[in-house]
Amino acid sequence: MIRRLLLAGALLAPTAAWAAGPDVPLPHGWIGTTSQWLQGLGIVLVVLNIGLLVWAWRQLRSRGSPASMWGLLLVAVGLVPIMVAFMTFAHGLEASATVASCGSCHVMGPFVRDLRDAKSDTLAATHYKNRYIRENQCYTCHSDYGLGGTLRAKLGGLGHVWYYTTGTYKLPIKIAAPYPNVRCLGCHGESQKFLNSETKKPIMTDLMSGKTSCLECHAPVHPEQQKKEARL
Amino acid sequence: MLALVFNVMAAIVLLRATPIAFTLFMFLAQPLFAAALVLLVAVVLTELRGRRTP
Numbered sequence: 001m002i003r004r005l006l007l008a009g010a011l012l013a014p015t016a017a018w019a020a021g022p023d024v025p026l027p028h029g030w031i032g033t034t035s036q037w038l039q040g041l042g043i044v045l046v047v048l049n050i051g052l053l054v055w056a057w058r059q060l061r062s063r064g065s066p067a068s069m070w071g072l073l074l075v076a077v078g079l080v081p082i083m084v085a086f087m088t089f090a091h092g093l094e095a096s097a098t099v100a101s102c103g104s105c106h107v108m109g110p111f112v113r114d115l116r117d118a119k120s121d122t123l124a125a126t127h128y129k130n131r132y133i134r135e136n137q138c139y140t141c142h143s144d145y146g147l148g149g150t151l152r153a154k155l156g157g158l159g160h161v162w163y164y165t166t167g168t169y170k171l172p173i174k175i176a177a178p179y180p181n182v183r184c185l186g187c188h189g190e191s192q193k194f195l196n197s198e199t200k201k202p203i204m205t206d207l208m209s210g211k212t213s214c215l216e217c218h219a220p221v222h223p224e225q226q227k228k229e230a231r232l
Numbered sequence: 233m234l235a236l237v238f239n240v241m242a243a244i245v246l247l248r249a250t251p252i253a254f255t256l257f258m259f260l261a262q263p264l265f266a267a268a269l270v271l272l273v274a275v276v277l278t279e280l281r282g283r284r285t286p
Contacts, residue, residue: 091245
């Protein structure tokens with residue numbers, strides 16, 4: 001049993017380490033994020049489950065009747081897949097919020113390229129290069145706060161996948177609804193720099209109510225799109 | 233076989249979680265797994281009923 005646990009640990013550790021990016025030095029004693037461990041554990045469980053299924057299949061063929069191996073079948077077709085489903089769903093949900101995920105559709109290419117361009121002065125690039133938002137920059141700005149915001153963003157994402165796969169999107173890509181101030185205020189709203197800003201004090205009420213959009217002064221957020229460029 | 237397809241699709245999401253792969257996992261792989269489980273439970277119940285009625 002202990003040998004099996006050690007083997008599982010030996011399999012998991014490199015998988016979690018492989019999932020971590022090599023770009024930035026990690027703190028001493030770093031053992032990965034929850035998402036990376038879910039991913040590593042998920043991969044191990046998938047391998048285990050495929051092994052169990054193949055084993056069960058061979059046993060079925062040699063014995064002819066499944067009556068003597070209900071336990072094995074319930075583990076291979078019931079218990080382990082439930083764990084795999086949980087790990088995969090959790091990892092997929094986490095991964096679908098990353099910039100890489102948004103950039104995986106080529107129509108998002110110009111936006112992501114500008115976001116990562118250190119020389120760009122667009123609002124999105126400024127937030128990205130200075131790490132005003134530490135990770136999942138697209139998702140953070142394009143989803144409302146709280147559970148309702150997450151659900152709406154995920155449902156919206158499903159719509160995006162559908163439009164992209166079926167090719168029923170229109171260029172240039174436009175935001176579906178006017179950008180609400182509340183997404184900016186979620187971070188900036190309680191910042192002392194923002195609250196004590198002399199330029200913002202006269203319009204603070206309008207900013208808080210959304211009567212005046214933050215983007216009226218803080219544009220451009222993304223680069224201007226050309227129809228041709230967005231198709232590249 | 234259904235559970236195997238489910239595992240392959242899960243492996244794709246775990247190794248490279250693109251939006252399309254994740255959507256397919258949610259709406260295709262998970263129902264396949266559910267179908268496999270329902271079929272297994274049905275077979276178990278049929279077998280048990282067969283044992284009770286001689």
